[in-house]
Amino acid sequence: MNPESTTSPPNVSPSPPKPYSQVHLKRAGKKLLLILPDTEPKDVNKDWVELLQDLKYCLNHHKGTWTPGTAVHLLVENRLLDNRQFHDIGEALESAELKLIRVFTSRRQTAITAATAGYSVEQEAPKRELLFIEQPTPSNLTEPLHLKTTVRSGVAIRHPGTIIIQGDVNPGGEIIADGDIIIWGCLRGIAHAGAKGNRECCIMALRMQPTQLRIADAVARAPSENPDMIGPEVAYITSEGIRLKSALNFSKTHTFTPSEKGWTEKLTANLG
Known part of the structure; x- marks a missing residue:
């Protein structure tokens, strides 16, 4: 039997379960x-105890309907989760031979906590037709997402605004932003700025050693040789593709320049 939505285990009381005690x-x-x-x-601690019990019940109820190591995507919408709660979820899934891979949230602090814990994050409303839930309509979703962490291999961060990383992006890590990408560290993974077609967006890093750079629909790979000069660089798009500059x-x-669909040097910059 395939997993279906489930609710809390029956209680002695005939009253229906509280809305917030449902896990699907x-x-x-x-x-x-x-x-x-x-x-x-209203009561965060009591709610989490009940929710965790429901999660374990749900996993136990459907045990055997998945292969060991199956990937799990967690949908929390606007719910606030802290480090302890992510640890509890990960532990419960691990005991059921499942692996938490990606977190969908519209809550900024939850996105930060999930990314810091090493999970891939999409701070964007998931598609309703896929997830069968109502899309959230949070405010200020496009404000910059600021993370103080190292993005490890296999972790992807997606945000509908600008992403600022205080740390490195390791090979195998991926940053996707509809706005700019600013890496206050070394960029060794994949970075895609202006993901929805904004060619004005840029990618900046203290050290550029990317696996791949993408801005809007343009793609560039890292040079085969390391640059002689090491310092902060910016990747930007021109009419001829992506370029790197100090x-x-x-x-x-x-x-x-909109007419060029890319960045150009200012005339004053050439006058000395």
């Missing part, structure tokens, strides 16, 4: 979707 487990192709309620509880005074020497 659904299959989506080769992965499982774990959906937690979006309602903010980040020093870039905004003073370059301007985005």
